[in-house]
Amino acid sequence: MNKDIFKFNSWIFLVIIIITSSVLFFHNLGNNYITLWDEVTQLNVVKNLATNCCTPKLHLQDYNTDFRNWTDNYIWLHKPPMPLFVDAGFFKLFGNNLKSFRLPNVVFLEIAIVLLFLIGKKFFSPAVAVISSALFAFNHYTFELVQGRQFSGISDIMLVVFLLSVLYLIFKIF
Numbered sequence: 001m002n003k004d005i006f007k008f009n010s011w012i013f014l015v016i017i018i019i020t021s022s023v024l025f026f027h028n029l030g031n032n033y034i035t036l037w038d039e040v041t042q043l044n045v046v047k048n049l050a051t052n053c054c055t056p057k058l059h060l061q062d063y064n065t066d067f068r069n070w071t072d073n074y075i076w077l078h079k080p081p082m083p084l085f086v087d088a089g090f091f092k093l094f095g096n097n098l099k100s101f102r103l104p105n106v107v108f109l110e111i112a113i114v115l116l117f118l119i120g121k122k123f124f125s126p127a128v129a130v131i132s133s134a135l136f137a138f139n140h141y142t143f144e145l146v147q148g149r150q151f152s153g154i155s156d157i158m159l160v161v162f163l164l165s166v167l168y169l170i171f172k173i174f
Helices: 004-025 037-051 081-093 098-123 124-139 140-147 154-173
Strands: none
Touching: 004 037, 004 098, 004 124, 004 140, 037 081, 037 098, 081 154, 098 124, 098 140, 098 154, 140 154
């Protein structure tokens, strides 16, 4: 009987973690201050992808760029293209602003929190599930990634989601 109550409570804890982290992540998400070179560059590439899809361009024109210089190239392939395409889709769908540019960070981070919870609950214990998802959700670094204040952003967050998915499948096999 007590075991069933604890199972139910762990799901309640997950809902509380998701709601609280979403409130924190959405707070000031559309702030106009762009902190790092990386976010400025990604925003420019995503803006160009949203207007002209299929080629991640850093610049609209191909003049005075050196193809050997990755920081100032016409076609920008410094980051994996899939996160840029996801960002461009959100950017086009929800409006051309910083909030819609950073929105995929929140979505994928919340997915990562749920995946951590599922891995912890299925393969360890409900307590591990709640603690691991809470530590990840309320980590200062993850908040900084969502807000665009840390290097990489959506690329790293999507990588975490895909790696957690693979980890879940590996644990399920063994």
